[in-house]
Amino acid sequence: MTIDPSKTSTSITPFAMIDKHSALPQEQEILFTMHSVFRIVEITPTPSNSRLWEVQLTITDESDPQLSTLTNRIKEEVQGPTGWHRMGKLMLKVGHFDQAEQLYDELLKGASDDRERVHIYHQLACARIDRGEYREATEFLENSLKVHEQILSPNDPELTTMYNNIGQVYSSMGEYSKALEYYEKSLKIREISVSEKALPEKHPNLAITHSNKGDVHRLIGDYEKALAFHQKALNIQENVKCNPLECATTYMNLGETYREMTDYTTALTYYQKGLKIREEKLAKTHPDLAVIYHNMLKLYFSTEKYSMPMKYIQQAVEIGQEKLPTTHPHLVEYRETYEKI
Missing domain, CATH: 1.20.58 (Methane Monooxygenase Hydroxylase; Chain G, domain 1)
Incomplete structure (x- = not known):
């Protein structure tokens, strides 16, 4: 294990040698804070025992660019109004669906306003989606939508995300007409927002809806419409600042469309673009x-x-x-x- 003093001097991850306080001082134990992060340098088998492996580690610090990128990405994915809400999102991310549901059930009992209830219903739906339990997910999303529609105007941009999410679940269930119905609702509000100058003409959220609609048209075999919507999405995503992972999804959807059209060369090109982004991010x-x-x-x-x-x-x-x-x-x-x- 390598600990560079120049890194630890500015680090917020202190450590201490505790061999003098240990029952077994010959072990030369070191106590690190829980959030210490190490980079694996090398893994090699030990000469004396082929079943044992020696792992060479080196400590990182806050200036490590890869660690900084990963940390920022995790923060983006687990945003929430309180620590408990962020904990729930983190549980979903690591696959602890039961614990996440228990936490959100407790938060729902103590929810102080409609907006918090909307958020919790949505997270409970996410837990069901991650499990592949789409029918149950729609119940939570519909509950969330009812509350949303009571507190928001009919064309409020916040509704577009909800309509989009419900559309995605219905698409996963194979109920394509319902999926398109909700995507149309989402698109209509976004187009109104654009016409009223509340959103720019090329907004990343518009691209998401176009790509989702394109994927439904692929699933029902209407490839011309599928390509048209995906190209609309790509025209936005490649010309404005947006989440690269959203662009990767559009590339993947285009790859699937071209594969089903038996244009395998073009399909591979888009798959590789999507794969490159996802492997990086x-x-x-x-x-x-x-x-x-x-x-x-x-x-x-x-x-x-x-x-x-x-x-x-x-x-x-x-x-x-x-x-x-x-x-x-x-x-x-x-x-x-x-x-x-």
């Missing part, structure tokens, strides 16, 4: 990576390049087993694909 075991690995597997199968798929399906299954409930539709699909190979 997401943890190696993030479920969204499993989705694109599985999609690329289907592409290589279509082109009869059978040497490539095993790597992708193994990665998809491993991520799914670690991050998804055993009954989640995505994990079930990954396993079925693996068995076919």
Whole structure:
């Protein structure tokens, strides 16, 4: 273990040698604060025992650019009005769905106003979505929508996110007409906001709705409309500052559309663009990576390049087993694909 004094002198992660206070001083124990972060330099087998491995670590500090990027990303993903709300989001992110639901149930009992209730209903829906329990998720989203519609004007921009989320759940359930209905509601409000100059003409949120609509049209086999909506989304995302992961989703949706149209070369180009962003921005075991690995597997199968798929399906299954409930539709699909190979 390497501890660079120049890094620890400015660090907010202090440590202490406690060998003099330990019952076993020969162990030369070091006590670190809980949020200490180390970089793995090398892992090698020990010469004396092949079953033991030696891990070489070096401590990081606040100036580490990769650590800073990761920390900022985690903060973005677990925002909330209070520490308890942020804890709930973090539980969802790490897959502790039961604990997250218990926490949100308690928060719901003590909710002080309608806006807090809306937020909690939405998070409870997210827990169900992450489990693949889409029908139950719609109940929480509909409850959230009812409260939202009572406290907001009919064309309030806040409703667009809610309509979009409900549309995504109905799309996952295969209820495409309902999905399009909610996407249209979202798009209508956003277009009104643009016409009233409340939103710029090329706003990232418009791109999300266009891409979602495009994916539904792909699912029902209307590829021309699918491509048109995805290109609308991409025209916005590639010309304004937006979340790169949203752009990655559009690339992936375009890849799926071109794959189903048997334009495999174009499909691969978009998959690779989406994969590059997701691998740069997401943890190696993030479920969204499993989705694109599985999609690329289907592409290589279509082109009869059978040497490539095993790597992708193994990665998809491993991520799914670690991050998804055993009954989640995505994990079930990954396993079925693996068995076919």
